[in-house]
Amino acid sequence: MDVYLEGKRLRLNPSKALGKGGEADVFDLGDGRVLKLFKPPEHPDYGALVAEQDAARARLVEHQRKLPAFPQNLPPRVVSPQALATDKGGGKVVGYAMRKLDAAEPLRRFGEPSFRRAGVPSSRVVTLFQDLHRTLGALHGSGVVVGDFNDLNVLVIGDEAWLIDADSFQFGPYLASVFTERFLDPLRLGSAGALVPARPASVDSDWYAFGVALMQSLVCVGPYGGVLPKVTPTERVLRRLTVFHPDVRYPKPATPLGVLPDDVLHGLHRIFVEDARGPFPWPLLESLRFQVCASCGVEHARATCPTCRPSAVHTPTPVTTVRGQVVATRLFSTEGVVVHACVEEGVLRWLVHERGAWRREDGAVVLQGPLQASPTWAIHGASTLVGQGPEFTVLAPGRRPERLGVDAPEGRPAFAANARHRYWAHAGVLWRDGTYGPERLGDVLEGQTRLFVGPRFGLGFHRAGALRDAFVFAAERPGLKDGLKLPWPSGRLVDAEAVFEGALCWLLLAEETAGKTVHHCVVVGADGGVKASATARAGDGSWLGTLRGKCAAGEALFAATDTGLVRVALQQGQLVPVREFPDTEPFVDADTRLLLTAQGLVAVGRQTVTLLRMS
Structure with a gap:
């Protein structure tokens, strides 16, 4: 397909592709801009997926009217379309050019425990969300709703948060048609009991998603993270069974909720359990201050450390620990990472x-x-x-x-x-x-x-x-x-x-x-x-x-979970969990790295390296 931008034919080089989304491919134009090229229904990614092909066809039809009418003078942190890309005749919009953001990280990474512990303090997260709060408020003031607000549509450069994928924004008669399940406001759901929006996106649903992103970035778990046995993800959302519920097994790699001050915890509880809406309270962000406990090293935003007392006597972890059929030997520990x-x-x-x-x-x-x-x-x-x-x-x-x-x-x-x-x-x-x-x-x-x-x-x-x-x-x-x-x-x-x-x-x-x-x-x-x-x-x-926390041994895979190790076997073309090791639970979590050495299986945590022997 020929693509034209500003009257000139573009030669799209696959080696200049910067990324691939569900709806478009992005190419570097080499002049400080990138081209977002919408996937046509016949794109290889859609294969025989009829529903996705129909959705792509409908999006292209709407883009013919929506993109020429896109609002101007939006906040500076919004990456808006700068020029429309068309077919040879200029009659069909196939994409658009926009500013290129160099050295950017998706906001999603700030919710990953491994990324956060590698030198990203909570104070930086707070600064980012203060910046994002101002942009979102200004965007709403322009009559625009993000609609599909999620942690992949926000890119971070330094302490700046940039909103991308502006073509999916909602304004005027053009409703946001896409959504991300983890950020979907439950108040948009219908009575069918499915996690599919039945009501249009709104300013309130944007601020709900902002709260999800903030919580996830501060403590590395969203409102419906963790595990609640025998309850489906849909039931959890419909019944508001969040991580605040006592029966939910809180993820071990996540930061404890107790590091947040009571007023912030109350604000999050009101959003996710009590269905409060409106802009996230600015005073909560403005007054949020983190410090590192001099005794245990935990980063928190409370008057005193929630996990220890400064006068408490430190008890070293035993070198060897026996639990059931597991012998754990600590090989190394550090005060660092x-x-x-x-x-x-x-x-x-x-x-x-x-x-x-x-x-x-x-x-x-x-x-x-x-x-x-x-x-x-x-x-x-x-x-x-x-x-x-x-x-x-x-x-x-x-x-x-x-x-x-x-x-x-x-x-x-x-x-x-x-x-x-x-x-x-x-x-x-x-x-x-x-x-x-x-x-x-x-x-x-x-x-x-x-x-x-x-x-x-x-x-x-x-x-x-x-x-x-x-x-x-x-x-x-x-x-x-x-x-x-x-x-x-x-x-x-x-x-x-x-x-x-x-x-x-x-x-x-x-x-x-x-x-x-x-x-x-x-x-x-x-x-x-x-x-x-x-x-x-x-x-x-x-x-x-x-995704991580895996180690192969022969034709089997060991996987670390919050409840212990699981061994998965390759059997007749199938991957089958064949054994659980609950006695390993104290020594691993879902973020633990596993390695197979000559001495046995090794669990690498944030500050420890532990040899595990299982009978």
Whole structure:
């Protein structure tokens, strides 16, 4: 399809695709702007999905009237359409150009425990939401409703919160047709008992979603997070069974609600339990002040620490703990944060930030500086790899830092390492370090490749525009096998992870689709064949309810949950939970990283590394 912008024909290069949503693909125009190109009904992502094809067709029809009538002079933090993209004749709107936001993080990340503990203080969250509060109020003053207010439609740059996806805004006769389930105001529901809006979005529903995002960003759990056994997610919403309800099992990785002051907790309770609406009270945000307890290190916004007394005597955790059939041996603990951990040929290695520096497992200082959430880390023997932006740096003892250029799709540097080699994608080529310098393994899509590697083989993929492809490559030989037929999610990919064992890779994907977050597990062989796959709803309490916290062992997968470890077996093309280990509950949660070492299974927490032996 020919696309024209400001009278000029555009040549859309898949390598310039910046992202993929459920409704559109986004391309870098190279002039400080991006192009949002709406997916037509025949887009490959919709495949044989008739309902999605019909919805795409209806959106395109409405955009012909809505986008030319889009309001002007909106608040400065709103990324509005700047120029409409059309077909060759100019009679059909197919997308629009808008400002490009560089080095932006989706607000969703601020609700992830691992992201928050890697150097994102609560005070920054408060500043962000003060900024977002002002923008939302001003937007409403312009007669515009966001409609689908969610944590992927807000991008963060520094302490600024930017609203994107403006084409879905509601104004005049144009109602918001899309929604995100976690942010859907229950007062918009009908009597059918389904989590589908029956009433239009409103100023009040925007402020409800603002409250959801604020709570999630402050304590890493939304109002309907946690698990309530034998009650469906729909029933929870209809009956307002929120995390404030005593029967809900609060997520262990989340920050305790008690760190918030009583007036903020009361304000959240009024919104989510008592159905209070209206703008979120500005005085609650303006007066919210966090501090770090000098005794236990907990960050809180109360007059005194809610988890300890300053005079309390610290009791060290026992080195070895026995619970039922589990023996837990603490291998390491820190007052700082365990940033990264891995196993190389059975040997456990880790990186910790402590006392103003990043340190390896032997205590050696790798890099000085304050804790930050933005770098991506990897370990390669005694070397430590750190990626930020379009390069990664190799920090090796006794050597000068080595800097290598690398592609960074959506800000994630495409590099990986195992015990023997480093691998990275740059300028459309997959590279591996060799005896005499970098060795070319094969061609990949420039700027769009995600990369994972295990001891025997690696896996990569890209989703750019209408292009979707995955490939595998041997760890020790040149060449790659592409064109893999994976069961690709059709929605917006928001996260990805992979774990390897032998000739198997367990690829884990999270997508936002039809207003919900869905997790996928695809087991791929070293030959590129798909052995099995499974899906689950995010946060459902199952082994696949969270994306991370997985470790492969043979043809089985161990998964960490808030109630203990679960072993999942690959049986006749199916992924079947075959055993639970409830005695491991005190030592793991859904955010725990699992690793298989020569000594046994290791659980890596925020500040501890623990060896688990189970009989």
